[in-house]
Amino acid sequence: MTTTINDRGGCLDSRIRWRDVPAVLVSAGVAAVLLPWCLILAASLPSTYHANHWKLAWIGLDCGTAVAAGLTAYLLHTRNKYAVLTAMAAGTLLLADAWFDVSTAAAGTDHTLSLAEALLLEIPLAVCAFLVASRELRRS
Structure with missing residues (x-):
């Protein structure tokens, strides 16, 4: 599968190349882990720290x-x-x-x-x- 880029940088063809799938999955996984982690930090970190x-x-x-x-x-x-x-x-x-x-x-x-x-x-x-x-x- 390929992705074609127009002159403005936007995708004309939304198909993802198979070699891009691991990067997409890792990026989505990082976001999925970090968003709840931010909530945990907001609730648990002290207001000051040396x-x-x-x-x-x-x-x-x-x-x-x-x-x-x-x-x-x-x-x-x-x-x-x-x-x-x-x-x-x-x-x-x-x-x-x-x-x-x-x-x-x-x-x-x-x-x-x-x-x-x-x-x-x-x-x-x-x-x-x-x-x-x-x-x-x-x-x-």
């Missing part, structure tokens, strides 16, 4: 975002089709960074600054990264 590797977590997230953005720039410069993947990763990491910045900031000035950074920098940059990925998908 993290032993706080700096490592934040430095790792920001370094990963920087690497994804830098690699996207390089791949775009070399006209490499894999820029789509790194742009999507960079956008996703920017959104995750915004989420965790805002949700973990202390009340007051820290929260206000985190919210401003998310709204003025991280979310717009994530949207730009997704637009780059979308544009590159249309080119290929």
Whole structure:
């Protein structure tokens, strides 16, 4: 079975190739497990928690975002089709960074600054990264 893609990226033929079935099943299984797991976490996690590797977590997230953005720039410069993947990763990491910045900031000035950074920098940059990925998908 095959899937035909039109110029806009939409499927014209809804048949799935047999080699795609495992990926579809795994993706559906992950969603089916994670959705109830989110409810369990919402009911059972404490409202505060001391993290032993706080700096490592934040430095790792920001370094990963920087690497994804830098690699996207390089791949775009070399006209490499894999820029789509790194742009999507960079956008996703920017959104995750915004989420965790805002949700973990202390009340007051820290929260206000985190919210401003998310709204003025991280979310717009994530949207730009997704637009780059979308544009590159249309080119290929």
